[in-house]
Amino acid sequence: MDEMNKVTFGIDPVLPYALEEALNRLRINVSFLGNETKKIMIISSEPNEGKSFVSMSLWKQMAKAGESCILLDMDMRKSTMVKSNDIRRTDGGELLGMTHYLSGDAEFSDAVYHTEYDGADILPNVDNIANPSMLLESSRFEEMLKYSAEKYRYVFCDAPPLGLVSDGERIGSLCDGAILCVRGGVTPKGIIRNSMQQLQRSGCPLLGIVLNRVDTAQSGYYTKYYKDGYYY
Ligand SMILES: Nc1ncnc2c1ncn2[C@@H]1O[C@H](COP(=O)(O)OP(=O)(O)OP(=O)(O)O)[C@@H](O)[C@H]1O
Numbered sequence: 122m123d124e125m126n127k128v129t130f131g132i133d134p135v136l137p138y139a140l141e142e143a144l145n146r147l148r149i150n151v152s153f154l155g156n157e158t159k160k161i162m163i164i165s166s167e168p169n170e171g172k173s174f175v176s177m178s179l180w181k182q183m184a185k186a187g188e189s190c191i192l193l194d195m196d197m198r199k200s201t202m203v204k205s206n207d208i209r210r211t212d213g214g215e216l217l218g219m220t221h222y223l224s225g226d227a228e229f230s231d232a233v234y235h236t237e238y239d240g241a242d243i244l245p246n247v248d249n250i251a252n253p254s255m256l257l258e259s260s261r262f263e264e265m266l267k268y269s270a271e272k273y274r275y276v277f278c279d280a281p282p283l284g285l286v287s288d289g290e291r292i293g294s295l296c297d298g299a300i301l302c303v304r305g306g307v308t309p310k311g312i313i314r315n316s317m318q319q320l321q322r323s324g325c326p327l328l329g330i331v332l333n334r335v336d337t338a339q340s341g342y343y344t345k346y347y348k349d350g351y352y353y
């Protein structure tokens with residue numbers, strides 16, 4: 122594992138101070154959840170609510186704070202993480218990821234990479250597929266989560282939206298808790314309620330809700346406010 126390959130992020134913008142600060146507070150609240158909370162799914166009801174943004178930010182911030190972290194890209198249907206961050210191997214080799222590992226085409230250690238952030242490793246998804254249900258049901262999937270939780274202090278799982286597919290429930294059933302991203306002023310209340318019920322059914326505790334992409338008067342969107350400590 123120590124000759125692990127490394128990736129760089131070609132696109133890695135500096136965030137506005139207020140946003141950085143809100144994410145830092147989220148990071149502190151997550152650290153208050155205690156030692157039993159290691160595997161955290163970041164989920165939302167609908168697409169585009171900021172799951173990938175929140176999971177990547179939390180993962181980076183936790184690592185900067187000195188915790189060992191892994192980010193698992195579990196959106197195998199429509200992940201854009203590799204493209205939108207321009208993730209490349211520093212040795213120029215072929216990038217392997219989640220679907221390669223789960224289908225047995227790569228070992229865990231071939232699909233996990235160090236990054237320029239100390240303590241922050243990543244397992245991206247490189248090739249999207251139409252139906253990952255079988256892969257999510259596989260023993261390799263469970264092994265990956267188990268092994269990750271042994272090796273890292275935090276395992277952040279970037280999930281696809283709950284919506285009509287069961288991926289999120291499956292992922293949640295194996296995690297210690299979920300952070301629900303909600304798009305401020307956009308996601309209807311009934312849909313948020315359904316998502317909370319879906320999480321409850323899968324036995325995944327709701328750790329908190331991030332009210333994300335809230336429009337402010339002067340600027341576009343911000344993680345302006347978040348609510349934590351929301352338990353069943
Ligand atoms: N708090 C934020 N501040 C600024 N930009 C944000 C914020 N949250 C999300 N975005 C932007 O909004 C867009 C959607 O975010 P993101 O891709 O993280 O959503 P998602 O929930 O992962 O979407 P999908 O369901 O497609 O996976 C991206 O362009 C992202 O950079």
Ligand SMILES: [Mg+2]
Nearest residue numbers: 172173196280
């Ligand atoms: Mg996403």
